[in-house]
Amino acid sequence: MRTRSTARTVIAALAGVLLAGGMVACGNSDTGGGSGGDDKIVLGFSQVGAESGWRTANTTSIKEAAGEAGIELKFDDAQQKQENQIKAIRNFIQQKVDVIAFSPVVESGWDTVLKEAKDAKIPVILTDRAVDSADKSLYKTFLGSDFKKEGRLAGEWLVEQKKSASGPVNIVELQGTTGSAPANDRKEGFAGAIAANPNLKIIASQSGDFTRAGGKQVMEQFLKANPKIDVLFAHNDDMGLGALEAITAAGKVPGKDITIITVDAVKDGMQALADGKFNFIAECSPLLGPQLMDLVKKVKAGEEVPARIETEETTFTQEQAKEALPNRKY
Secondary structure, three states: OHHHHHHHHHHHHHHHHHHHHHHHHHHHHHHOOOOOOOOOOEEEEEEOOOOOHHHHHHHHHHHHHHHHHOOEEEEEEOOOOHHHHHHHHHHHHHOOOOEEEEOOOOOOOOHHHHHHHHHOOOOEEEEOOOOOOOOHHHOOEEEEOOHHHHHHHHHHHHHHHOOOOOOOEEEEEEEOOOOOHHHHHHHHHHHHHHOOOOOEEEEEEEEOOOOHHHHHHHHHHHHHHOOOOOEEEEOOHHHHHHHHHHHHHOOOOEOOOEEEEEEEOOHHHHHHHHOOOOOEEEEOOOOOHHHHHHHHHHHHOOOOOOOEEEOOOOEEOHHHHHHHHHHOOO
């Protein structure tokens, strides 16, 4: 009887150990790679702001893609101020996030804070906008558009349209945020392209800060100062849409009296193009979220990624806009 009793005691004890071991294993499985687990990637993202329809669509894409990828997103809105982005990046470093991504407000002035991230061994991904740092080791990759190409495509279209013009063609330019990569590059690309036709002259160029209100205000100034304006090149749709209001208020017909070229191809801009108020749009896609999350996973895993990854984009005329609008996602 003692032998049987002892055997039962040993079996019960072994069963208890196995059960406990099983419970520990299940506990580890739940925390590893699941919601709130230690293995979940944490991404700190600093956004420029919410200055345009493009930026709103970009933010939505990033938030939705993070959720779908199972990545914990710490999101910060810099409200178009570089000092806010630098503060956010330092906060991400203190929080020991796994990866930092941001869309720089301007191109210069990032080396110090990016060096801090590098010293903390936190990889950085640039999205949408680049920086002008000579030290390329401060970030892993850039994901976004070729802004110079967008400006060049806009200029090449205008050169083709005005190839038979015998006299001067007066152009005004609504620039993006001063010092930002898209403003610098779109201006350079456009200017380089229109140099092919000496009749095309930029008679005024000023920043509208990528906002609809800024586009309207600056266009009002252009119209008062320049009685003859033939073409408007706006660095984004929102400034172009603001300019429409000013042009209409001045008694001119947008798209006819003044040829309007913009960049982005958000829904409101595409509608203006379909309606004949805009004449041409070079696309700049904001839907970077899925590509960004894929890059986040790769750099966290220590994989090599290309130094620059460009999004595929196109251009639109009025008829092409009409065709694309019903299925437009942004």
